[in-house]
Amino acid sequence: MSVQHAPENPEVYGLMAEFDDPDRLVEVTRSAYERGFRQMEAYTPFPVEGLDHALGYHRNKVPRTVFAGALLGGVGGFLMQCWSAMYYYPHNIAGKPLYSWPAFIPITFEMTVLGGALAAVFGMLYFNGLPRLYHPVFNAPEFARASDDGFFLCVQSRDPLFDPEATLAFLETCGPRSISVVPY
Amino acid sequence: MAEIHHDAGVKDPLPPVLAPGHTYATVTSKISDVVLLRPLDWRWAVGMGIASSLLLIFGAAVANLLYRGTGIWGINAPVMWGWAIINFVWWVGIGHAGTLISAILLLLKQQWRTSINRFAEAMTLFAVACAGLFPLLHMGRPWKFYWMMPYPSTMALLPQWRSPLVWDVFAVSTYATVSALFWYVGLIPDLATLRDRAKNRYVAMIYGALALGWRGSARHWSRYKSAYMLLAALATPLVVSVHTVVSLDFAASVIPGWHATIFPPYFVAGAIFSGFAMVVTLCVPLRSWYGLKDFITDRHLDNMAKIMLATGMIVGYGYAMEFFIAWYSGNPYEEFLLLNARPFGPYSNAYRTMVTCNVLIPQLLWVPAIRRNAVFLWVISIFVNIGMWLERYVIVVTSLSQDFLPSSWAMYSPTRWDVMTFIGTLGLFTFLLFLFVRVLPAIAVSEMRELVHETHHEHAAHGGDRAAVEAAGEKR
Numbered sequence: 001m002s003v004q005h006a007p008e009n010p011e012v013y014g015l016m017a018e019f020d021d022p023d024r025l026v027e028v029t030r031s032a033y034e035r036g037f038r039q040m041e042a043y044t045p046f047p048v049e050g051l052d053h054a055l056g057y058h059r060n061k062v063p064r065t066v067f068a069g070a071l072l073g074g075v076g077g078f079l080m081q082c083w084s085a086m087y088y089y090p091h092n093i094a095g096k097p098l099y100s101w102p103a104f105i106p107i108t109f110e111m112t113v114l115g116g117a118l119a120a121v122f123g124m125l126y127f128n129g130l131p132r133l134y135h136p137v138f139n140a141p142e143f144a145r146a147s148d149d150g151f152f153l154c155v156q157s158r159d160p161l162f163d164p165e166a167t168l169a170f171l172e173t174c175g176p177r178s179i180s181v182v183p184y
Numbered sequence: 185m186a187e188i189h190h191d192a193g194v195k196d197p198l199p200p201v202l203a204p205g206h207t208y209a210t211v212t213s214k215i216s217d218v219v220l221l222r223p224l225d226w227r228w229a230v231g232m233g234i235a236s237s238l239l240l241i242f243g244a245a246v247a248n249l250l251y252r253g254t255g256i257w258g259i260n261a262p263v264m265w266g267w268a269i270i271n272f273v274w275w276v277g278i279g280h281a282g283t284l285i286s287a288i289l290l291l292l293k294q295q296w297r298t299s300i301n302r303f304a305e306a307m308t309l310f311a312v313a314c315a316g317l318f319p320l321l322h323m324g325r326p327w328k329f330y331w332m333m334p335y336p337s338t339m340a341l342l343p344q345w346r347s348p349l350v351w352d353v354f355a356v357s358t359y360a361t362v363s364a365l366f367w368y369v370g371l372i373p374d375l376a377t378l379r380d381r382a383k384n385r386y387v388a389m390i391y392g393a394l395a396l397g398w399r400g401s402a403r404h405w406s407r408y409k410s411a412y413m414l415l416a417a418l419a420t421p422l423v424v425s426v427h428t429v430v431s432l433d434f435a436a437s438v439i440p441g442w443h444a445t446i447f448p449p450y451f452v453a454g455a456i457f458s459g460f461a462m463v464v465t466l467c468v469p470l471r472s473w474y475g476l477k478d479f480i481t482d483r484h485l486d487n488m489a490k491i492m493l494a495t496g497m498i499v500g501y502g503y504a505m506e507f508f509i510a511w512y513s514g515n516p517y518e519e520f521l522l523l524n525a526r527p528f529g530p531y532s533n534a535y536r537t538m539v540t541c542n543v544l545i546p547q548l549l550w551v552p553a554i555r556r557n558a559v560f561l562w563v564i565s566i567f568v569n570i571g572m573w574l575e576r577y578v579i580v581v582t583s584l585s586q587d588f589l590p591s592s593w594a595m596y597s598p599t600r601w602d603v604m605t606f607i608g609t610l611g612l613f614t615f616l617l618f619l620f621v622r623v624l625p626a627i628a629v630s631e632m633r634e635l636v637h638e639t640h641h642e643h644a645a646h647g648g649d650r651a652a653v654e655a656a657g658e659k660r
Contacts, residue, residue: 042188046634062410084342106351110358117362124411126406131396144380146400149208163196
C-alpha cells in the first residue's frame with residue numbers, strides 16, 4: 001500500500017483540513033492551487049460544482065471512453081449480424097435478402113447502448129482506481145464525515161511545496177473546522 | 185429549476201420538493217437511519233410474510249411447470265400467448281417509469297426526481313426481473329434459453345436476426361443490464377455513507393466492500409458525474425426502444441388488432457402510464473410508514489399524477505385510433521375485431537373495464553383536490569395498474585382467439601397455474617422491494633445533500649433578487 005511514500009515525510013500522507021461549507025472549500029482549494037500546491041485532493045459528500053477545476057483537474061476521459069464503447073458495441077453488433085446472416089448461416093426466409101440491414105437495426109442499437117453503458121461504468125471505476133478498499137485518507141479522524149456533512153481538503157506530503165509547518169500555517173489561515181495529520 | 189421558486193415566490197398550495205429546515209446532516213441521518221437503526225417493524229414483518237408466502241406459491245407453480253410443461257397453462261391452439269406474455273408486457277411496462285424518472289428527469293434537471301429515483305430504479309430492476317421470467321418459462325424448456333444468444337455453438341446455429349422475438353431478447357437483457365448498472369452506480373456514494381455510519385463492524389464491512397472504497401474525492405466525483413449523466417443519456421432512448429421492440433413482437437405480425445403502426449408509441453405511453461401508477465402505489469405507503477413525507481412531498485404526488493393524466497390521455501388516443509384505423513382501412517378482419525369483438529364480443533367485460541380504468545377514472549386527476557389527496561391518488565393508481573394489465577390481456581387474447589377463420593377460433597381462459605405464476609411474481613416483486621427498503625437507502629442520500637445545497641443557493645439568490653427589487657422600488 002505504500003507506493004507513493006514521499007522520501008522526506010515517509011510517515012505522513014498529508015494534512016487534512018475540514019470545512020463546513022462547500023463554497024468555502026472551493027475558495028480555499030483555489031487559493032491553495034494559486035499558491036502552487038498541485039498534489040492535493042478534496043473530499044466531499046456530494047459533487048461540488050467547480051471543485052475539480054479548482055484542483056486543476058480538467059481532463060475527464062470518461063466521455064471518450066463511453067463513445068469508444070458505444071461505437072465498438074454498435075459496429076460489433078451490426079457486423080456480427082451481417083457475418084452470421086450472410087456467410088456463416090445464410091438462410092432464405094420468405095425471400096428476404098441475406099443483407100436485410102433494416103432488420104438488423106434494433107439489435108445494433110441495443111448493442112450500442114450496452115457497449116456505452118459498460119464502458120461508462122467500468123471506465124469510471126478504472127480511471128478512479130476503484131475498487132480500492134484501503135486508502136490513507138481513511139486514517140484521518142472524522143473522515144467519516146466526508147460521506148455526511150464534512151468538506152475536506154488534503155494537501156499531500158508528496159507535493160514539492162509541502163512543508164509540515166508552513167502548510168499547516170497556511171491551512172490555519174483558511175478558517176477550517178479542524179486540521180489533522182494523515183498517517184499512512 | 186423553476187420548481188424550487190414556488191415556495192418562496194407566488195402563493196402555491198403545494199409544499200416544495202424538500203421540506204424546509206433540512207441540512208446535510210439531517211438528510212443523511214434521516215435516510216440512513218431508516219436502514220441502520222430502525223427496529224423491526226410489524227408492518228414490514230407482515231408484508232414480508234405475505235410476500236414470502238406468495239414466493240412459495242411461485243416456487244410451486246414453476247416446479248410444476250418444469251415437471252409437466254406449459255400444458256398446465258390455459259394456452260391453446262389459436263391463443264398460444266396467454267398470461268405469460270400478458271404478464272411479461274405488463275411487468276416490463278412497470279419498469280419503465282423508474283428509468284424515466286431517473287434518466288429523463290435527470291437530463292431535464294427536474295429536482296423533484298431526486299427523492300423518488302432510487303426506489304423507482306429498484307422497482308424497475310425488480311419488475312424487469314419478474315418480466316424476464318415469463319418468456320423464459322413460456323419457452324417450456326427454460327434451460328435452453330442460451331440458444332437465443334449468439335455463441336459459437338457446435339450446432340453452427342445462430343439466432344434469426346430478422347425476428348422481433350430475438351430483438352426482444354437483446355432489448356430486455358440490455359435493459360436489465362443497464363438498469364442494474366445505473367442503479368448500482370447511483371448507490372456507490374450512499375453505500376459509503378452506510379459504511380461510515382454503521383455501528384456494527386460486519387455490517388460496515390459488507391457496505392464497505394459494496395462501496396468499493398468510495399471516498400468522495402473531487403476527481404472521482406467529476407468522473408462519476410460524467411459516467412452517471414452518460415448512463416442516463418444512454419438509458420433514455422433505451423427505455424423507448426425496449427417497449428417499441430416489445431410492441432414489434434405484435435406489430436410485425438399480421439394478426440388483426442396487432443398489425444398497427446400506432447403500437448410502438450401507444451405501448452411506450454402505456455408503459456409510462458402503468459409505471460407511474462406503480463410508483464404511486466408504492467410511494468404512498470412507503471412515505472407514510474417510514475416518515476419520509478419531508479422528502480416525498482405532495483408535490484411529487486401531484487407531478488406524478490400529471491404525468492399519469494398525460495400518458496393516460498395518450499393511451500386513450502391509442503384506443504380511439506385503433507377504431508379509426510379499423511374503419512378507415514376497410515380491412516374486414518380488423519373491422520370485425522375492433523368494432524365488434526372487443527367492445528361487444530365474448531371478452532367485452534375485459535375491454536370495458538380496461539377503458540373505465542385507463543381512460544375514464546384517470547380523468548378525475550384533472551381536479552387538483554383529488555390529485556393532491558394521497559389516498560384518492562393511491563386508489564386511482566391501483567385502478568390504472570389493473571386497467572393496464574387488462575389492456576395487455578385484451579390485446580393478446582382477443583386478437584388470437586378470434587382471428588381470420590371462425591373455424592379456428594377458440595375461447596381462452598386461464599388455469600389456476602396461470603394465476604399462481606402471476607401472483608407468485610407479485611410476491612417476488614414485493615419480496616425484493618421489502619428486502620430493498622430494509623438493507624439499502626430508499627432515497628438517494630448524496631443527491632438529497634446536493635438538493636439541500638442547491639436549495640440554499642436558490643434561496644440566497646432569490647432573497648438577493650427581492651432585496652434588489654425592493655431597493656429599486658425605494659429609488660423610484
